[in-house]
Amino acid sequence: MxxxxxxxxxxxxxxxxxxxxxxxxxxxxxxxxxxxxxxxxxxxxxxxxxxxxxxxxxxxxxxxxxxxxxxxxxxxxxxxxxxxxxxxxxxxxxxxxxxxxxxxxxxxxxxxxxxxxxxxxxxxxxxxxxxxxxGMAVHVTGQSNTLVVLHKDKPGAIAAVTNFMAYSGVNIGSFRLSRPQKGGTAVMTIEVDGDIPAVLVESLRILPNIIHVVLIRAV
Amino acid sequence: MLTYQRIDELCQAAEQAGSTISRVILADQAGQLELEEQAVYDQMARRLQVMRESVRTGMDPDIRSTSGLSGGDAAKMLAYAREGGICGPFINSAIARALATSECNAAMGKIVAAPTAGSCGILPGTVLSVLEAGQCTEEQAVMALFTAGGIGTVISSRATLAGAEGGCQAECGAAAAMAAVALVELKGGSPAQAAHACAMALKNQLGLVCDPVAGLVEVPCIKRNVAGVMVALSAAEMALAGIVSKIPADECVSAMYEVGCALPASLRETAQGGLAATPTGKRLKEEIFGSSPEA
Known part of the structure; x- marks a missing residue:
């Protein structure tokens, strides 16, 4: 606000x-x-x-x-x-x-x-x-640039994403994880401060265990 | 986010800096948004321009809402204002601007929600009226919107700006308080005087219910924007005259929230009580939506 x-x-x-x-x-x-x-x-x-x-x-x-x-x-x-x-x-x-x-x-x-x-x-x-x-719980307000990352519930999937964001100098304002089933498909909702470079989204998409990445710009 | 959670903190910060509320808000928001002050100012300047365009659109005598319930009253008021009326051209043009903006909104025109679409006519009715009357500069008018926005942010964080939660006092009441503070700053009043104006405006709208006919943002919302302009102007004039509010602004904000919570659901934007539940209110609803259960 x-x-x-x-x-x-x-x-x-x-x-x-x-x-x-x-x-x-x-x-x-x-x-x-x-x-x-x-x-x-x-x-x-x-x-x-x-x-x-x-x-x-x-x-x-x-x-x-x-x-x-x-x-x-x-x-x-x-x-x-x-x-x-x-x-x-x-x-x-x-x-x-x-x-x-x-x-x-x-x-x-x-x-x-x-x-x-x-x-x-x-x-x-x-x-x-x-x-x-x-059908999966997310938390998108559209107030900040937001990444919705669909991924496999495997060790290191979250760390890989957040590490990549850290290297790109992108600060995370809020992070939520929803996992309907252990070992199944999970979804991260990541709100960031400032802009998200398009190249970062492309890099996240090719990480292991990542199924889909959507960038929702503030609207 | 805004650093200040209370109106007294905000006024104190402005007074200690020997500055104005608007300057404090602008600097704070530039920091929060990680933008240059000029960029933040330009964004607000564009909003003032949209307000001007909404007034122009709403003055069209042929404008009508989607439901057909409203439109054309701003044009009537403007014609009347030119004759002077009881209150003179300033007040009557201010009424016309509030009507025009709200009628533009009802007709699916472009507006600035300030703080909501239902109360969008009050800041144009006050700040633009002072600007158009040559009593301030364009830059001062833009800065006055920061003042109003800062007060609105505090009200939003400590109470509510939603009619569904707090009734019309949370929408038109908050808008009148925001406008009153902006007006005091525009006329060179102190931050303390601005806080008194805020308190007096809130006090005079306390308890106002949200009872829209057919659930639409038209009856009585459009004319309540006019009332909000009058409340804002009178509160600002009293504060500038040196009159103080016995109840401080922050306590008025809390009282507004308490009153809002105490309102029954039928008087909080559900269109179940008040004017919406009058025989005419119900008839209008049926004329617009028919008597199907869906409506």
Missing amino acids: NVFDIIGPVMIGPSSSHTAGAARLGYVARKILGEQPVKAVIQLSGSFAQTYRGHGTDKALIAGILGFPPDDARIRDSLEHAVDMGLEYRFICEGIPGAHPNTARITLTGADGETVTVQGASVGGGNILVDELN
Whole structure:
């Protein structure tokens, strides 16, 4: 939280939580997929399901999925842009038990059939928290540059990643690990201070035991 | 992050440095963000520019929200302001700017949430009005936004800025307090006077509930932005006149949070109580969303 979270964000109205936050959720989901999706299925829960049309939550989510930032005037007409850009989408209003009132679960499919499911909430003032990626717990706020690293649960996997980051002079602000099963697939969420050089991401991808690395820049 | 957790600490730091709250905030944030002060200043200057553009957009007589509930009132107010009215052109133009920004927001226009989208008209209604009236320079107006932002950061860390948590007093109330402090600094008041203005603005919005008709950021949010401008202006004027708040600003922040926690859920952005639950409020909701359970 800094002064620009208070005098800001610059956004398309009408609601920081139901419009700006929704746009950021869609944007982060698209970043995680890493390409222009051809299909989006969006499950809306709680207050999102109740009032999404009046707040333009649907338009904002689709705009984010198309890669438009929260202050992009194209949010207003994003549903038309989706048609032009070849995105097929569907909204489902169905509660997610135990989830924050403003939660969306976004499933995106890329041109080659790759699919990601991202669940997150708009937690107020345009701030978001993505807490689930393909069923695994993550912690992405989009306030700092963040690395999400999918890896095998093997000794040294974490040390290898953090060592590489240390050599690159990148300071870690927060680190979370989620491991649904011992010896299976695990996920690190690493928020850093300042920038993450693209070359660092490439270097991490070729480390042993690393399955996938996603860089989500602050938005 | 902000180094200061309390308004009195912030004012003390400014006074000890023989400086202003805005300078203290700018230096602090430049350090926290690891950026040059000029870069941080430029970012805020762009936000002032967006506020100006929101006002211009919202003054269009034909602007309407997606729901059709709001739009066009800023244009009416501006035309009236030119005639003078009871309060004169300054106040009436300030009202028009607050309406314009909020109507721009409701119509899915671009705005600066300050601190939220629902309360986005209060800083433009005050700071831009002082600037447009030639009572301060562009640079002073940009710096005033740092002052407002610093106060908002403290309120956010010690209480809340979310209507869903604290009611409208946490959104329009906090925005009015932020604006009051900015106004005092713009007119050359001391940090101590700024803190009194903050306290008086918070006190006068204490208990204000969040009861949006149909759950939309329109009725009564748009007109409550006007009330926030009036509260901010009067609190700043009282502080500049030397009037002090008997309850210090930090205690008012705590009181605001306590009152917010004590509000029933029906009056915290759920659209279940207050104006939202009036016969007309319910009828409007049905007209917009129909009577399906989904709405």
